[in-house]
Amino acid sequence: MTGQRGCGVRSGWLRAVAGGVAGMTAAAASAQQQSVVDSPHNLSAAGPGTIRAAGEDQVCIFCHAPHNATPVRPLWNRVMPVEAYSIYTSRALDALPGQPTGTSKMCLSCHDGTIAIGSVVSRDAPILMRGGVTTMPDGHGLIGTDLRDDHPISFRYDGSLVARDVKLRSPTSLPQELKLDPNSELQCTTCHDAHNNARGSFLVMRNAASEMCLSCHNMGTTTITAHTDCSACHQPHSAPSGPYLLKRATVTQTCNHCHDGTLPTAADIASELRKFVSHDTGSAVDPAGAPAEHSTCTDCHDAHTMSRGAGVSPAVHPNFGRVAGVGLSGSAVTAATSEFEVCFKCHADSSTIQPDVPRKIVQNNTRLEFSTSAVSFHPVAGPGRNPEVPSLKPGWTTASTMYCSSCHQSDTARATGGGGPNGTHGSSIRTLLAARYETFDRTSESAAAYALCYACHDRASILDDASFPSHQKHIVDERTPCSACHDAHGIASFQGNPVNNSNLINFATNIVFPNSAGRLEFRDTGRFRGECFLSCHGREHSPERYEK
Numbered sequence: 023m024t025g026q027r028g029c030g031v032r033s034g035w036l037r038a039v040a041g042g043v044a045g046m047t048a049a050a051a052s053a054q055q056q057s058v059v060d061s062p063h064n065l066s067a068a069g070p071g072t073i074r075a076a077g078e079d080q081v082c083i084f085c086h087a088p089h090n091a092t093p094v095r096p097l098w099n100r101v102m103p104v105e106a107y108s109i110y111t112s113r114a115l116d117a118l119p120g121q122p123t124g125t126s127k128m129c130l131s132c133h134d135g136t137i138a139i140g141s142v143v144s145r146d147a148p149i150l151m152r153g154g155v156t157t158m159p160d161g162h163g164l165i166g167t168d169l170r171d172d173h174p175i176s177f178r179y180d181g182s183l184v185a186r187d188v189k190l191r192s193p194t195s196l197p198q199e200l201k202l203d204p205n206s207e208l209q210c211t212t213c214h215d216a217h218n219n220a221r222g223s224f225l226v227m228r229n230a231a232s233e234m235c236l237s238c239h240n241m242g243t244t245t246i247t248a249h250t251d252c253s254a255c256h257q258p259h260s261a262p263s264g265p266y267l268l269k270r271a272t273v274t275q276t277c278n279h280c281h282d283g284t285l286p287t288a289a290d291i292a293s294e295l296r297k298f299v300s301h302d303t304g305s306a307v308d309p310a311g312a313p314a315e316h317s318t319c320t321d322c323h324d325a326h327t328m329s330r331g332a333g334v335s336p337a338v339h340p341n342f343g344r345v346a347g348v349g350l351s352g353s354a355v356t357a358a359t360s361e362f363e364v365c366f367k368c369h370a371d372s373s374t375i376q377p378d379v380p381r382k383i384v385q386n387n388t389r390l391e392f393s394t395s396a397v398s399f400h401p402v403a404g405p406g407r408n409p410e411v412p413s414l415k416p417g418w419t420t421a422s423t424m425y426c427s428s429c430h431q432s433d434t435a436r437a438t439g440g441g442g443p444n445g446t447h448g449s450s451i452r453t454l455l456a457a458r459y460e461t462f463d464r465t466s467e468s469a470a471a472y473a474l475c476y477a478c479h480d481r482a483s484i485l486d487d488a489s490f491p492s493h494q495k496h497i498v499d500e501r502t503p504c505s506a507c508h509d510a511h512g513i514a515s516f517q518g519n520p521v522n523n524s525n526l527i528n529f530a531t532n533i534v535f536p537n538s539a540g541r542l543e544f545r546d547t548g549r550f551r552g553e554c555f556l557s558c559h560g561r562e563h564s565p566e567r568y569e570k
């Protein structure tokens with residue numbers, strides 16, 4: 023199509039452009055054109071911005087020409103950039119953006135920084151700019167040719183995309199200001215109008231309370247007011263994270279920009295992450311590799327749907343929001359209903375973390391350890407198997423359930439009597455424990471040494487031998503840690519059995535050894551009765567029996 027025929031098709035705007043370009047100076051601008059004149063897109067010598075011509079007084083000429091223009095509508099006066107852009111991508115993206123098309127290429131003919139701003143088709147030599155400016159200088163106007171950090175453009179936003187991404191609103195119900203191009207593609211001009219800077223940033227509509235973002239995105243609702251404005255965490259251009267357009271390079275930095283103790287109302291998580299063990303790999307967004315190798319805030323919290331506060335076991339915490347998980351059966355769930363389902367994403371079938379204590383029965387899939395069909399287990403996924411646990415403190419019964427975070431918790435959390443934020447973020451105690459739990463042989467018993475267990479199990483009851491008549495002898499006299507005999511998690515159904523592995527018995531093989539007959543075994547022979555075949559602290563048990 024030639025420029026002339028283009029004019030014929032749309033004579034209305036032809037007159038405006040042609041009239042404008044032919045005789046326009048700033049003074050002659052009509053009311054509709056006035057907004058270009060007052061905006062940073064008035065690149066004539068009289069323009070208001072810092073980037074403007076040395077002497078040229080025409081306003082429209084930088085983008086439009088009356089004749090001899092390119093065949094691109096509307097009488098486009100610029101050479102279009104070549105298709106050499108890096109395109110936005112992310113793991114969650116459903117759209118299929120390609121090289122920029124349509125009006126986006128018009129914008130990029132200045133904003134990608136490859137073509138001189140004054141270079142127009144209707145002139146042989148580029149229009150001279152003040153200060154020797156040629157292409158778009160560094161600064162907020164430079165979008166560049168790397169669009170991986172910019173809101174995706176030049177893709178079809180239609181019913182089939184919405185069917186793939188439930189968090190998008192239907193394009194048929196967009197506010198009238200937001201226009202897709204004739205091919206239903208989202209372009210720069212969906213959000214921007216190059217002629218109207220009334221709202222700043224040439225936006226087509228207000229975005230003060232993220233109205234514009236919310237017109238297309240339906241991310242769910244959060245009751246945390248500091249999280250309601252998209253721009254608290256996102257920016258549409260030159261985003262440091264690339265994928266997901268975050269304001270900082272990583273998710274952690276984006277969140278901890280506020281959660282670092284500088285905002286008095288936002289819990290200080292950054293300090294937690296500086297502790298001896300921390301639950302954060304600080305990885306780039308959208309990392310390669312299995313989820314189990316990484317962890318960051320959004321693996322446990324969804325910024326878009328969370329509300330304040332902790333839950334009551336077994337329900338998921340309100341401050342997790344809607345996060346994905348893995349169910350007890352091992353299949354993926356899109357919205358976890360329990361905390362452990364979130365942990366199972368990384369610490370179950372795909373776990374990469376080796377057990378801290380070497381044991382007779384080795385298992386690093388916590389889903390199998392805590393399954394309600396396990397031989398014995400701490401009651402995370404459902405009430406435990408043992409009807410008689412005399413040591414339980416008030417508030418706990420054999421019908422209780424608990425969180426993983428009942429044990430894996432900040433050692434200074436409010437939840438455990440400290441003043442700091444709750445959560446599985448960091449601890450000064452190994453394996454991210456809420457309180458001390460010594461596993462070295464010859465540990466002198468004290469309330470502090472096994473504070474983790476004594477938070478729920480009464481120390482006096484244990485040391486008074488209320489169940490196992492030799493607790494005191496082993497723990498105090500022989501200075502044997504609980505972990506020599508007990509597994510803190512559970513024993514998987516296919517690895518143990520109720521005779522050998524009731525009461526969370528799973529010996530630590532660095533402390534307890536086979537006896538001279540080669541046996542390393544516990545046998546449950548009834549209520550508070552049992553026998554052991556082993557060798558420990560140089561003593562043979564072949565067997566050693568106990569009875570209450």
Ligand code: HEC
Nearest residue numbers: 035038039042055058063081082084085096125128211216
């Ligand atoms: C910085 C570049 C730029 C400048 C300067 C500019 N325009 Fe435009 N103009 C555009 C772009 C880009 C489009 C295509 C927008 C679209 O199709 O959504 C356009 C489209 C138009 C149209 C067609 C509108 C339509 O709905 O199809 C008219 C009329 C117009 N411009 C007039 C003017 C006049 C008059 C001036 C000078 C006062 C001017 N423009 C200055 C970039 C510019």
Ligand code: HEC
Nearest residue numbers: 062071073084128129132139161163210214216222223224
């Ligand atoms: C002829 C070159 C040119 C074209 C074409 C052009 N722009 Fe610009 N644009 C500029 C310049 C120059 C600035 C000022 C940058 C600065 O001050 O650093 C600017 C500024 C902007 C700004 C920032 C406004 C502000 O409030 O600071 C936005 C947004 C913008 N342009 C969007 C667009 C879009 C969208 C298009 C296409 C529809 C487009 N531009 C086409 C040259 C152009």
Ligand code: HEC
Nearest residue numbers: 126129130133162163165173175209210213223229258259
């Ligand atoms: C989904 C909406 C959307 C799309 C698509 C979009 N922008 Fe923007 N753009 C914005 C918003 C919102 C701002 C204002 C950001 C702010 O004020 O923090 C902005 C700001 C800008 C700025 C000013 C610099 C800055 O970072 O604030 C430029 C220049 C710009 N856009 C150019 C473009 C160009 C060129 C395209 C197409 C390649 C484009 N935009 C596509 C929403 C969009």
Ligand code: HEC
Nearest residue numbers: 112114115116117179187200234235238252256258266267
């Ligand atoms: C005109 C509609 C529209 C507007 C306005 C809009 N977006 Fe988008 N945005 C989309 C569509 C469509 C996608 C592609 C979604 C997909 O394929 O998963 C998208 C993608 C994104 C992505 C990348 C998603 C991913 O899966 O990688 C982010 C982040 C984003 N938008 C944030 C914003 C923010 C922040 C604003 C406001 C400044 C905004 N959007 C405004 C329509 C819009």
Ligand code: HEC
Nearest residue numbers: 114189232235239241249250251252254255266273320325
């Ligand atoms: C408190 C911070 C925060 C706020 C506020 C926020 N987001 Fe996000 N958003 C994120 C983070 C972090 C990610 C990356 C998620 C990940 O790591 O998987 C993200 C991802 C996204 C995605 C891509 C993934 C997806 O689920 O489709 C879109 C789209 C998005 N945000 C849009 C928005 C919009 C629109 C708003 C405003 C209504 C908003 N966000 C507000 C932090 C935030």
Ligand code: HEC
Nearest residue numbers: 246247248254276277280287288319323325330331332341
């Ligand atoms: C702009 C600052 C800001 C950013 C960025 C931010 N937050 Fe927040 N966040 C707050 C404030 C302030 C509160 C407390 C608000 C309240 O209590 O109503 C809060 C509350 C929370 C809570 C709920 C705490 C509770 O009481 O249970 C969680 C969880 C949370 N943020 C996680 C995140 C995550 C994850 C990110 C990053 C994706 C993030 N925040 C980014 C400011 C921020």
Ligand code: HEC
Nearest residue numbers: 301302303313314315316317321364365368426430453454
């Ligand atoms: C997205 C994956 C992911 C999720 C979800 C996850 N973790 Fe982790 N976890 C890791 C990674 C990776 C490490 C290794 C430490 C690090 O961050 O560098 C780790 C470390 C740990 C450690 C410390 C292990 C050691 O030997 O020091 C504990 C305990 C832990 N996680 C418990 C949990 C609990 C409880 C949950 C659920 C509330 C959970 N994790 C959710 C990935 C995850």
Ligand code: HEC
Nearest residue numbers: 362365369375376377378379388400425426429453505510
């Ligand atoms: C009753 C307390 C308790 C509960 C509940 C608990 N853990 Fe642990 N966990 C521990 C202790 C103690 C260790 C240190 C190893 C040891 O002493 O056997 C540990 C170690 C770990 C480790 C490091 C690897 C290893 O096995 O040593 C990971 C990962 C872990 N736990 C994840 C979880 C997950 C996920 C949940 C919930 C599904 C959970 N834990 C529930 C007490 C608990």
Ligand code: HEC
Nearest residue numbers: 274277281289291318319322331332339427443444445446
């Ligand atoms: C392994 C899962 C996991 C990860 C990763 C994680 N959190 Fe948490 N977070 C929790 C748990 C569990 C809680 C405690 C729930 C409760 O009791 O309130 C929590 C609580 C919080 C709270 C409320 C604290 C309070 O008591 O006021 C904030 C704020 C928070 N997290 C922010 C973050 C930020 C920011 C990141 C990333 C730096 C992050 N979380 C990473 C699991 C996680």
Ligand code: HEC
Nearest residue numbers: 398399406407408420422428474475478504508510525526
């Ligand atoms: C958050 C509370 C809590 C903590 C911390 C805790 N327990 Fe328990 N424990 C329980 C509850 C509740 C039961 C009852 C389960 C049942 O009835 O089977 C239990 C049961 C047990 C049992 C009997 C299990 C069976 O199947 O026979 C043993 C042994 C045990 N705990 C040891 C420990 C040790 C060792 C620690 C320290 C690592 C510890 N517990 C930490 C709450 C806790």
Ligand code: HEC
Nearest residue numbers: 411412413472475479489490496502503504507525550551
């Ligand atoms: C030498 C091995 C051994 C050591 C060390 C040991 N236990 Fe036990 N524990 C047992 C045996 C055996 C039973 C089962 C008694 C029965 O019911 O027959 C038991 C039962 C329990 C029970 C369930 C019944 C009850 O009393 O409520 C708890 C809880 C418990 N131990 C906690 C601990 C704690 C906490 C420590 C460390 C401070 C510890 N144990 C150290 C062997 C040991």
